[in-house]
Amino acid sequence: MDKRWIGWLINAPFIAVMLWSIIEKFAETKMIVEAFRGWNLRPYMTSLGAVELAALVLYLVPGTLRIGFFLLCSFLGGAIAVKLQKQSDWWLPAVVLAYLWFAAWYRSRELFTNSQATSNEFRYLS
Numbered sequence: 001m002d003k004r005w006i007g008w009l010i011n012a013p014f015i016a017v018m019l020w021s022i023i024e025k026f027a028e029t030k031m032i033v034e035a036f037r038g039w040n041l042r043p044y045m046t047s048l049g050a051v052e053l054a055a056l057v058l059y060l061v062p063g064t065l066r067i068g069f070f071l072l073c074s075f076l077g078g079a080i081a082v083k084l085q086k087q088s089d090w091w092l093p094a095v096v097l098a099y100l101w102f103a104a105w106y107r108s109r110e111l112f113t114n115s116q117a118t119s120n121e122f123r124y125l126s
Contacts, residue, residue, distance in 0.1 A: 076093045
């Protein structure tokens, strides 16, 4: 099997979890509405779903993988912070974040290198 297909198979569970989260926010299911109301974030639920969707799309496009990865890390870090503040199940977004790191590493190891030979996105600064 081609390495790209294996990379997509490894990313599939992460993509499924994120899509489920996005769909719940847009569909305004009872469970998610109650959770957001408890966190005092109900007015921002749809906006957060849109941000989550945009970050996921950026992650899925090979050319914008890096920015999508960092936006998803930030988004999930915010979810962990909210759940810690409200003494909720913080471990669920933490597991999703850890899986994202593994899946992204498998998909693009260059994402985690700091070599000038593999990454020249800051060439305009020189």
